Amino acid sequence: MGGGITRTQALVIGGGATGVGIARDLAMRGVSVVLLERKSLGSGATGHCHCLLHSGARYAITDPGAAAECAEENAIIRRIAPYCIEDTGGIFVAISAAEERYGYDLLHAAERTHMPTEEASAATCRALEPSLTRETRMGVRVRDASVDPLALVAATAASARAAGADLRADSEVVKIRREGDSVRGVEVRDLTRGETYEIEADIVVNAAGPWAGRVAALAGVEVPVTPNAGVLVALARRVVSTVVHRCRPPSDGDIIVPLGDAAILGTTSRPAPTLDDIEVNEWEIEAVVAPAIEVVPIVVTTPRARAFAGARPLFGKALQDGRKASRGFAILDHARLHGVRGFLSVAGGKLTIHRLMAEHAADAVCSYLGVGVQAECRTAVEELPPLPPASEASSRADGALRLA
Ligand SMILES: Cc1cc2nc3c(=O)[nH]c(=O)nc-3n(C[C@H](O)[C@H](O)[C@H](O)COP(=O)(O)OP(=O)(O)OC[C@H]3O[C@@H](n4cnc5c(N)ncnc54)[C@H](O)[C@@H]3O)c2cc1C
Structure with missing residues (x-):
């Protein structure tokens, strides 16, 4: 056992x-x-993401609710996890008349959601980011940052353990045990020992990201999460020092994120038929690299370290165009939805708003358990501990973000 x-x-x-x-x-x-993870902490979507701590501006025009959440959580993560982020700032760069018009639409949308943004002339943009093309016409400055997701997970895990949580890697949930209409616990396969054992729980929370639909099926219920694949290309040099966005509606290859000595170009959007070892096609790499060259020409001669892909846990039924899916999230109470008690699922969201998602899920758990008024959330105010150099998530994750 x-x-x-x-x-x-x-x-x-x-x-x-x-x-x-x-x-x-x-x-x-x-x-x-108790938390069970079948691989290592951060090895799923979290360890295969673009490492952008969103200001919210990317969604200001199409999804003001998600934009406002990103803006608020951006400020909180800066405060509680200063060691995990780099305050790079961001610029939406316009290189055509149509992109310039989008820039002004973005400024107006940001104003409506009280998001701090600033118009920047072509000269200011190029002074801030000398690698930008001479075709730059204007820009919109935003409060982006880059974030090391594995460091963030490792620091969060250290804080969770210090508070008494039992976090177990290499532990796959293979069954969710139900008695009538109530979930009573799970069966776990310990992948290092090759053994199976059971844990009883008052409530089970499905936080399996893009795998949430599969995990929910173990309890006999449906969760509308559509996995959506995105390809990213890591360059071996930090070609920009600010997050650079293309000033246009979300499309392939429109963001460049500086991360340590590297830069990550991304991303694409297509249905993800598989969730592990997602295939990266040559045409997808080109779909990411070619638009990046248009805005930062030096990308053309910069060596590529690697290309990789992750699956986004988009909330909702399959859409032809994953970019049109909401970046919002929901806590699904299966008692209300399906008559199955003691089981919640977290669906959708983004790394930037993971703390908020966790707060809502924890509120729902406490309300189910009947934990009283002392059960107040403190994660927005208590800083995460600084990390030891070789932290669990950093050293054990599958290396997607280890670019050296
Ligand atoms: C290409 C791409 C780029 C992105 N870029 C950004 C970005 O720049 N900024 C941003 O804010 N967000 C970004 N996102 C979104 C973000 O990565 C995700 O929303 C977030 O990381 C999801 O975290 P999660 O914990 O919900 O899911 P995950 O990190 O996927 O965690 C779910 C975990 O569940 C585990 N699991 C599954 N089944 C079982 C089982 N049966 N038993 C035990 N464990 C199980 C998995 O192994 C996995 O580790 C991006 C996503 C992708 C794919």
């Missing part, structure tokens, strides 16, 4: 930013919690 306790109040499935955030939040509220 796997080590540790076999009974807990809350059991979280999935050790991405969201699941680890939920475990931290619950443990800080005094709830006993």
Whole structure:
């Protein structure tokens, strides 16, 4: 039998930013919690993302609600996790008349959501970011930052453990045990020992990101999460020092994020038929690199370190164009939706808003458990601990973001 306790109040499935955030939040509220991750912490969508701590501007025109959430959480993550982010700022760069018009639409939309933005002349843009093309016509400055997602997960995990959470990697949930209309616990396969054991729980939280539909099926319920694949290309040099966006509606290859000594170009959007080892096609790499060259010409001669892909956990039924799906999230209470008690699913969202998603999930858990007024969320105010150099997520994740 796997080590540790076999009974807990809350059991979280999935050790991405969201699941680890939920475990931290619950443990800080005094709830006993076990988290099970089938691989290593941060090895899912979290470790295969673009590393952009969104200002919200990317969604200001199309999804003002998601934009406002990003803006608020951006400020909180800067405050609680200063060691995990780099305050690069961001610029939306216009290189055509149509893009210039989009820039002014963006400024107006940002004003409506009270998001700090600033118009920048072509000269200011090129002074800030000398690698920008001479075709630059204007820009919109925003409060983006780059974030190391593996460091963020490792720091969140350290804080969760310090508060009493039991986080287990290499532990795959293979069954969700139901008695009538109530979920009672899970069956876990310990992948290092090759053993299976059971854990009883008062409530189980499905935080499996793009795998959320598969995990929900183990409990016999449906969760409308559509996995959507995105390809990213890591350059071996930091060609920009500011996050550079193309000033146009979201499309392929419109963002360049500086990260340490590297830069990440991205991304694409297509249905993800598989969730592990997503294939990266040559045409997808070109779809990311070619638009980046238009705005930062030096990309053409910069060596590429690697190309990789991740699956976004988009909330909602399959859409032809994943870019039109909301970046919002929902906490699904399966008692209300399907008559199955003791089971919640977290659907959708982004890395930038993972803490908020965790707060809402933890609120729902506490309300189910009947934990009283002392169960107040403190994750927005308590800083994460600084990391030891070789942290668990950083050293054990599959290397998607380890670019050296
Ligand atoms: C290409 C791409 C670029 C992105 N760029 C950004 C960005 O720049 N900024 C941003 O804010 N967001 C970005 N996102 C979105 C962001 O990465 C995700 O929304 C977020 O990381 C999801 O975290 P999560 O914890 O919900 O899911 P995940 O990180 O996927 O975690 C779910 C975990 O569940 C585990 N699991 C699955 N099944 C089981 C099981 N049966 N038992 C145990 N464990 C299980 C998986 O192994 C996985 O580790 C991007 C996503 C992609 C794909």
